[in-house]
Amino acid sequence: MPTYVRVEDGFRMKRITVLQSGGGWTTNIGNAFIDLGSMACLNQAALKADIKANVHITSTFGRWIFSYMSRGIKRYISKRPGETKNVFDLSSYAEIDYVVQWGAFLSRHWFQLYGEILSKLSKKGIKIIINGGGIGENAYSEEEIEKTRECLMKLNPYVFISRDRMTFDSFKDLAEHSYNGIDCAFWVSDAYIPLKLDMPEYIVLNFDKQPEPEGLSADKSRLIVRTHHATWHNFPFSQYFIMKKSYYDRRNTLISELPYDYLNLYANASVIYSDRVHACVAALSYGNSARLFGSPSRAVLFEKIGAPEIALRIIRSNLDKIAREKQKHVDFLAEILVK
Numbered sequence: 457m458p459t460y461v462r463v464e465d466g467f468r469m470k471r472i473t474v475l476q477s478g479g480g481w482t483t484n485i486g487n488a489f490i491d492l493g494s495m496a497c498l499n500q501a502a503l504k505a506d507i508k509a510n511v512h513i514t515s516t517f518g519r520w521i522f523s524y525m526s527r528g529i530k531r532y533i534s535k536r537p538g539e540t541k542n543v544f545d546l547s548s549y550a551e552i553d554y555v556v557q558w559g560a561f562l563s564r565h566w567f568q569l570y571g572e573i574l575s576k577l578s579k580k581g582i583k584i585i586i587n588g589g590g591i592g593e594n595a596y597s598e599e600e601i602e603k604t605r606e607c608l609m610k611l612n613p614y615v616f617i618s619r620d621r622m623t624f625d626s627f628k629d630l631a632e633h634s635y636n637g638i639d640c641a642f643w644v645s646d647a648y649i650p651l652k653l654d655m656p657e658y659i660v661l662n663f664d665k666q667p668e669p670e671g672l673s674a675d676k677s678r679l680i681v682r683t684h685h686a687t688w689h690n691f692p693f694s695q696y697f698i699m700k701k702s703y704y705d706r707r708n709t710l711i712s713e714l715p716y717d718y719l720n721l722y723a724n725a726s727v728i729y730s731d732r733v734h735a736c737v738a739a740l741s742y743g744n745s746a747r748l749f750g751s752p753s754r755a756v757l758f759e760k761i762g763a764p765e766i767a768l769r770i771i772r773s774n775l776d777k778i779a780r781e782k783q784k785h786v787d788f789l790a791e792i793l794v795k
Contacts, residue, residue: 471508472793474498474585475547476556477573479515481713482688486641486734487559488715493643493741494558494587497782500646501789509793514550516570518543523569537569548576554614556585558640562623563592564600567607574611583614587789588640590619590757591626601626615792617785620756633792637785639757641734642778645741648716650723655679660721662730668702669749672729681725682709683718685732727770733757736766740773747771 476498478491495511502509519540526538547555555577561570578584595604608630616631618624624636658679661672664686673680684703703709710721718735722728723742728735733754736746740763747770748755755767762777 469506469508470794472502472510472553473551474509474511474554474556475550475552476511476513476558477516477547477570478513478558479517480520481715482517483520483686484732484734485685485687485712485715485718486732486737489641489644489719489734489738490559490588490639492641492647492715494556494640496643496647497587497640497786497789498556500643500786501793504786504790505794507793512550512552514547516573518545519569519573540569540572545573545576547573552577552582554583554585556587558587558589560590560592560619562589562604562608562627563595564603564607565595566592567604571607571611578611584611585615585617585789586613586631587615587617588619588637589616589627590623590639593754596622596753605630615789617789620759622756633788635785635788636760637788638760638778638781639734639737641737642741642761642782644719644738645723645743648719650716650742651720653720653724655724657726658724660725660728660730660735662728662732662735663702663749665731666750669729678726680708681721682706683721683735684709684711685718685735687711687713740771740778743773743775745770745772 476491476494478487481488491513495513498511499509522540522543523537528538555574557574574584605627608627613631614633616627616634617637619637619639621636628634656679658681660681660683661668662683662685664684682703710717712718719738722735722738722744725744727745728739729747730736731750733748736748739746746766748766752767755764758764758766761781762774763771765771
């Protein structure tokens, strides 16, 4: 339960402990952008509510890697996950008031692998906050949404803040408090002040899910830096030579286990072209331009910050619009935390 601390003027300030369930940075560095942003968002909400918040983070990566490495031949062939019974879940023993889950986790597959963590905490009376939640990339069908609703309903979430309208409309009735917010990675610029780089004008090409579109590297007047968001080699051997040609055989390629390397690069670039949503979010958060490639459905999280056409053309960041939406998101969360 929340406790109270006495401050100099005699006022008793509420104190809470929050655990953010995150990690998975090596499989997708964009997860780190969301982790950093969500923690900044939570701290801003606590500050506005005059609450002393201790915000911690833990990783769910253990369950993923165990399910991957313990499959065996039969499970590998049938594409079934392996056992997770030997995973030590630190969060199960944490003395906390709230647990926070973020990102595009809302899918039946996610709950099958990670749902047990939140279920245990919910049964202990710990309040669940979904901060900037989204529908999983392959879970947009009516059947998948209904199955995911069944999973989420069992957790009885206390707060549900979506990152886009479709997610909000699909799950808003399942929590005590709901709000149509924005993706937490938009706070990454509040979480980290980037380095200034002594470089000529450059663009970033970040393509992990599809071949690099033709023509983007045709302009030889600007330096090109390529990035890859995954350091974990969870791709089939048949892709080895494709990956080597696409990244390791090209100059000026950044692959890092640290989010700050990417943020330093994205914050100083003239434009980022990417098939990764959160490369584009980071660019816009720092006031830069970006263009998203791939399925237009992935662009829904940009609608509320005034960039719905990011999958069609280069979009220049509207920092005023982003700041307004961030503040409304923080204000809503602060009202809940003070209760």
